[in-house]
Amino acid sequence: MSSTLMYFLGFSMTYILMAWSIYLPYRVKHLHFLAVATMAVTSYMGGILSVNFGWSFLPTLLLSIVIGALISYLISHTIGNAPTFTVVIVGITFVFIIKTAIENTDYLGGTIGLFGIPVLDHPLIILFAFLLVIGYFLYRIDHSRIGRAASVIFTDENLAKSMGIKPKQIGMLFQTISGGIAGSAGVFYAFFVGSLFPDFFTFHLIGTLMTILFIGGYTTMWGVIPAALILRGVPMILPSSIASWRLLIYGVLLVAIIATKPKGLITKKMLWELLKKRSGS
Amino acid sequence: MEFFIAQVLNGLSLGSIYVLLVTGFNLMLLVAKIIQFAYPQFVVISMYATWAVLRATNNVILAILVTIVVSIFLNLLSEPIFRRITSIKGTDINATFVASIGLSMVLVEIMSHSLNQGFPISFSDNWVGGSVFRYGIINISRSSIFAWVGGIIVVVAFFYLLYRTMVGRLFRAIAENRHVAKLFGIPIFKTSIMSYLIAGLLGGFIALLLSMLIGTASPWLGESVALKVLAVSIVAGLGNLKGGLFVGLALGVVESVAIGYVAGSWSNVIAFVIMLIVILAKPKGLFGAAVE
Numbered sequence: 187m188s189s190t191l192m193y194f195l196g197f198s199m200t201y202i203l204m205a206w207s208i209y210l211p212y213r214v215k216h217l218h219f220l221a222v223a224t225m226a227v228t229s230y231m232g233g234i235l236s237v238n239f240g241w242s243f244l245p246t247l248l249l250s251i252v253i254g255a256l257i258s259y260l261i262s263h264t265i266g267n268a269p270t271f272t273v274v275i276v277g278i279t280f281v282f283i284i285k286t287a288i289e290n291t292d293y294l295g296g297t298i299g300l301f302g303i304p305v306l307d308h309p310l311i312i313l314f315a316f317l318l319v320i321g322y323f324l325y326r327i328d329h330s331r332i333g334r335a336a337s338v339i340f341t342d343e344n345l346a347k348s349m350g351i352k353p354k355q356i357g358m359l360f361q362t363i364s365g366g367i368a369g370s371a372g373v374f375y376a377f378f379v380g381s382l383f384p385d386f387f388t389f390h391l392i393g394t395l396m397t398i399l400f401i402g403g404y405t406t407m408w409g410v411i412p413a414a415l416i417l418r419g420v421p422m423i424l425p426s427s428i429a430s431w432r433l434l435i436y437g438v439l440l441v442a443i444i445a446t447k448p449k450g451l452i453t454k455k456m457l458w459e460l461l462k463k464r465s466g467s
Numbered sequence: 468m469e470f471f472i473a474q475v476l477n478g479l480s481l482g483s484i485y486v487l488l489v490t491g492f493n494l495m496l497l498v499a500k501i502i503q504f505a506y507p508q509f510v511v512i513s514m515y516a517t518w519a520v521l522r523a524t525n526n527v528i529l530a531i532l533v534t535i536v537v538s539i540f541l542n543l544l545s546e547p548i549f550r551r552i553t554s555i556k557g558t559d560i561n562a563t564f565v566a567s568i569g570l571s572m573v574l575v576e577i578m579s580h581s582l583n584q585g586f587p588i589s590f591s592d593n594w595v596g597g598s599v600f601r602y603g604i605i606n607i608s609r610s611s612i613f614a615w616v617g618g619i620i621v622v623v624a625f626f627y628l629l630y631r632t633m634v635g636r637l638f639r640a641i642a643e644n645r646h647v648a649k650l651f652g653i654p655i656f657k658t659s660i661m662s663y664l665i666a667g668l669l670g671g672f673i674a675l676l677l678s679m680l681i682g683t684a685s686p687w688l689g690e691s692v693a694l695k696v697l698a699v700s701i702v703a704g705l706g707n708l709k710g711g712l713f714v715g716l717a718l719g720v721v722e723s724v725a726i727g728y729v730a731g732s733w734s735n736v737i738a739f740v741i742m743l744i745v746i747l748a749k750p751k752g753l754f755g756a757a758v759e
Binding site: 215217261264265268269270271272274275276278279280282283286287289290389393396397400430431433434436437438439440441444445448449 | 502548551552555557558561562564565566568569570571572573574575576577580690694697698701705731732733735736739740742743746747748750751756
């Protein structure tokens, strides 16, 4: 397999994981950018554990999932049912603080970066298998009582409360799972790329993930898959003169989609009708 | 002590700018019902306009006029996009936030690719101005005085407009309840356009004051400012105009004192950590949110 194709698939799958970690809390209207900060923490943690302490991939992955979920769980106590923009600003602020902390810590490589992380032998197979597991897990959540409760919260929180649904509990649960998924994405990223730079974890990453989620469609977990492949993957195979305008294209697409199809290109209703048509024929 | 006082005075200048930014941001939130994350980007582009005119003509009056016109133009240009989004059935304020992030990405990319070849711009010493008063290490510059006086005048004028004029009454009515305001015959569209126009005018003033105060601008300036404006707005309580005045000034002072005492980029983090603690303790803001 060519290295371009390998990077295309590897990056796309990592972005799908991250987009799912933002998709799930958005089921209850939480734009949970804390996931990006969590990804930064676990990727550096994974890098340090492997480079300095000789940890292998699997225990690092498991620890990162736990740490990621724990960070989000602790913070979800205060923002589990906070308004959308409070969740947004808490997430972005954490990203900024973590990035500054990394840049000012020599042990983590500072602004120069952290190098020498052992790259996985078969990263795409492991990443794909993990993606299937997480995908199945999210599918089960989406189609469970909790998923249906989340849909009610999204539509009308007061209605949800009157039905006995507890928005804070569901918000906390989704934020915690989001942290776990982002934690795993951090380790996959570190062991796939082999080097880490604080400049990766910036507002650009948040913007890219938002573009993937809102263009793909936030009403179903499937929308982010083609969106990540097209938006994150395709620029990697385009000439650099065009690829350097990537964020401008994302921005234009984001505005255009929100102004014409605010639920994104792939919606739950669309998939449902497609399924009905197929079963009918 | 002298050093502390000097930093507090610097902080008050910076805080005045934050107050103006948050006021413009809140105005659009309350009247147009949008989260305009790209508002600080419009201010930065207006700063580029100031720089370009000064460089080309060195005419201060023309630079001021062009800056204000550019700011108003950009704000009005964004109006149809947000009107379209808010008119779609089932969309909420989150959609306007997402679109404004998209808009912000577009503007940053244009600035970083096309304006001054992506390099930061610097304003001349004539524009930034020298020292007006000096006592030991306490130095009051012309730009600081402009920021204080300009800040006070603009805020007083804005609150006069809001509480003593017909337009202000319309703004407050829409902010209170858009649907009831419509039933009472208030022209929502015209009033909304007016809010964009005033926010644009305010943005023009902010661009002028900011260019004098910091003397430089870069394509990425807007991102960090936008983050601070959103944070101030949430700490104060989303849409709370009076709370925004207090928290905006406080942020300026905390940031400036931190820059004076803490080395490197850590100084920027301190203000964010304080705001984060406040947000985590009071997720709906210190003074209560006017918008849910």
